[in-house]
Amino acid sequence: MRPVPSTIAAKLKAAAVPIAERGLDQTKIEELAEASGIPKATLYYYFTGKEEILAFLLTDLLTEIAGAVAVASEAPGTARERLVGIVTAQLRVMATQPAVCQALLADLGRAGRVPEIAVAVADAFYTPVERVLAEGAADGSLRKVQDPVATSMAIFGAVTITGLHYLIRGTPLDPKQAAKHLTGVLLDGLARKDRG
């Protein structure tokens, strides 16, 4: 993959739309060309194929998420508050870039198969959550869970699948609102509190 100039990278984002709608395999290269306004021959000048185009879009997205999450992870306050911030940040990007996010989440298998993307997903989602869980156990704002890795996986699932549903159904996603509800459930739990 040749270094991709920013003009191309910018145009390319529109290519995520047909991919989100139909899936990569049901999307012809010609459609990617059409959607992005970049001729097929030029696409092949920079990328070796469809897969690589999607990988480029996804790593771009995941870098952005990782950045926003890193900021939220540095915020002052309790770990519990930062967890809310992290989830909000993740949902915010989903609201901003619905198509690429849908392309990622609707085909998680591909992400798992491409090591580069798998790592980026971990950096953007699991790892920060895992850390904030540990911080919460330390500062007393979160309880100590038995298996932080499994727990961060569960949180990842809850957040992304919730977001994915909004994206698929096309209903507008209010990140703050959704994060509030989601973390409300995740933090307080579903069980009725006997003494709360």
Next chain:
Amino acid sequence: MRPVPSTIAAKLKAAAVPIAERGLDQTKIEELAEASGIPKATLYYYFTGKEEILAFLLTDLLTEIAGAVAVASEAPGTARERLVGIVTAQLRVMATQPAVCQALLADLGRAGRVPEIAVAVADAFYTPVERVLAEGAADGSLRKVQDPVATSMAIFGAVTITGLHYLIRGTPLDPKQAAKHLTGVLLDGLARKDRG
């Protein structure tokens, strides 16, 4: 799609393995034929193509899950206990049929695009959880959540993505154990209880 005899249906299950490994689009019909021991021509006698073969495997799987979940939903005890039973049942099927489950969860976008499968997913996952949440609010074993639909989506995500990770990594999945941890987190929440 012609009615599929049980002999064919049984053999066909093996076709889920290459699909889980590589994804449907990276799997040739010839490979499905090889994996299942059913010649290509016979596959096309019963199905109109790859998509339909996968759809058949998925509806079969989802019917099974829906059945197991229905049983768990009828169990005596509190709604809270039934919720644990439902999650356990879902994870149990994932442990029993790893390949098909992976094929489903690693490509949720496809499920969303095929109405038949989307409905089956709802029947196997959301709807029962949504109902047990309502029952829990009624019998007092679960707290009243603001948005039961969104909550059941989050639960769906937590359960399936957790399961998917086990499947992708190939680590053995103990349904009881995993369900215990998962529902532990979901029921009690991540926040430290001030008075528990």
Next chain:
DNA sequence: CCGGAGTTTGTACTCACGGTACAACCTCCA
């Protein structure tokens, strides 16, 4: 202003694979 390096793009091509057509054969039952 020239020339060359790298970029952009159109066009023509190859080839793998999904899917179809069809005929031979087999099985089972009336």
Next chain:
DNA sequence: TGGAGGTTGTACCGTGAGTACAAACTCCGG
């Protein structure tokens, strides 16, 4: 025993991914 329907091999077609390549265009150093 004959015919309907299931099973399978083989030959074929069309689509679309990816390649090859050359023409044109941009930009920069001399």
